[in-house]
Amino acid sequence: MSADQLTILPPDHSLKGHVAPPGSKSITNRALLLAGLAKGTSRLTGALKSDDTRYMAEALRAMGVTVDEPDATTFVVTSSGKLNPPSEPLFLGNAGTATRFLTAAVALGQGRFVVDGDQHMRKRPIQPLVDALRSLGVAVEAPTGCPPVMIDATGRFEKNRVVIDAGLSSQYVSALLMAAAIAAEPFEIELAGADIGARGYIDLTLSAMRAFGAKVEQPSSSVWRIEPTGYTATDFHIEPDASAATYLWGAEVLTGGSIDIGTPATEFTQPDAKAYDVISAFPHMPAVIDGSQMQDAIPTIAVLAAFNQTPVRFVGIANLRVKECDRIRALSTGLNNIRQGLATEEGDDLVVASDPALAGQTLPASIDTFADHRIAMSFALAGLKINGITILDPGCVAKTYPHYWDALSSLGVALDRG
Structure with missing residues (x-):
């Protein structure tokens, strides 16, 4: 993708269809x-x-x-x-x-x-x-x-x-x-x-x-x-990528849809598949989520947490500071760009304030991905419910999921590449 930004247009329908995640x-x-x-x-x-x-x-x-x-x-x-x-x-x-x-x-x-x-x-x-x-x-x-x-x-x-x-x-x-x-x-x-x-x-x-x-x-x-x-x-x-699957599981619960990824969550051997149970609990995800054993899934869950019924504290995530970028900082920055006060860093914990009323609002926000594929893909989920979410450097998803934007389009999500 050559465009240096991409705006997600919230769909007016539940996302349904079949999307096969790439290999792990x-x-x-x-x-x-x-x-x-x-x-x-x-x-x-x-x-x-x-x-x-x-x-x-x-x-x-x-x-x-x-x-x-x-x-x-x-x-x-x-x-x-x-x-x-x-x-x-x-x-x-x-x-x-x-x-x-x-x-x-x-x-x-x-x-x-x-x-x-x-x-x-x-x-x-x-x-x-x-x-x-x-x-x-x-x-x-x-x-x-x-x-x-x-x-x-x-x-x-x-x-x-x-x-x-x-x-x-x-x-x-x-x-x-x-x-x-x-x-x-x-x-x-x-x-x-x-x-x-x-x-x-x-x-x-x-x-x-x-x-x-x-x-x-x-x-x-x-x-x-x-x-x-x-x-x-x-x-x-090689089995499909469980980290990639988390975005599709997230899109499914956010929109009340039904997305068949071709592999039951129970058949994955990768650690991030543990995120399925947490995501499935949306919008009643637990008040404290330990991310130590599903680190790459935390960006997905943190964005979902913005729409949860109650606040969520993420613990055990200090290692996220030394990933492709400082993901704790990237997540708090992006969430606070959507609405100030939505996220707080407390040491190496991330606290997401949560507000289901965010859905349907127009809150223009440019999300700095810090060249991190997981930041780009997770914040795209916010764009399914909020008008005005723009992902900067959307091409960074090529690191692990080159066809991510095509996958969303195949589910009926409109993308403005202007």
Whole structure:
């Protein structure tokens, strides 16, 4: 989408129809990396084709992996099982999964690797992963604590055990888990402290690893033991993206509609599917919502909360400050642009005042998305009930859901791209 803004025109009808969300970003990028580390040819179906997964695919190609795309939802990955040093830095845009996962994976390569991203990725922390790799004897530098990361890899870890601080992101653990299976000996990962980002994403990692032949045991909630099996090329199907589904579930309850997304909420394995029960309770969502295990769904629920019958406090969301943008600040800014006082930041909690009477009003508001796809897609929901909601930089949805605006249009939502 070339327009730099888009205004949603509230529909005068309930939204009904069928919309198939794209494939899971989280699972697609895990599967792409594992296929790149497996010797042979893997076929990944149901995959997401978006900015984030394109960056991962291009990085693998730059390291000697063949990645073909025979259709809109398939990757065919052929690899020698090794990642070769690229001739230039690996540019990964603002793809956190690709950046963290590859940083650990290339540490077991041979030669110099530079992992970098755009201006937004260069503000996202990676120091805990760098510290963990350095403790394993890897020559790695990240001068700012964020990308770019420079790795001089020798093909091995000097130790077979690492302690990682995953308080900022579970992606650090996932990155080490996936790399560990290609190490030379059995490997153990232990959490430093009890805090961890959405633990459900580690379950996604383990499931994908096992599908590609890895053997992992978990003797306790904070320890994983990984055998040095390497990976076996395989055919792997990717389920739809649960985070993307939250926007459609939200549109359904806001308009009293019926949107068939093709997959029952109970069949998702991704953590954000937990949001379905909360969204289904609208307009009587609970007074306190813990977002720690469904972080990417919080922008959706926070916008819905503006129309809830009673105020909502979001807790356990401190990690949202280090996502594609500071999502707590972006949400409070956007909601207060709609009406001052609608949202309040209290430490790392977000309190949404809630007012069902907002529906049907004309409240012109330009929503700064901060180049964050989830801010754009969640605030579009406000435009289903309020006149005058304009999304700035609507093209940023290409990060994970390139056809989001088409999906809304297919349900009868009019969009002014002027």
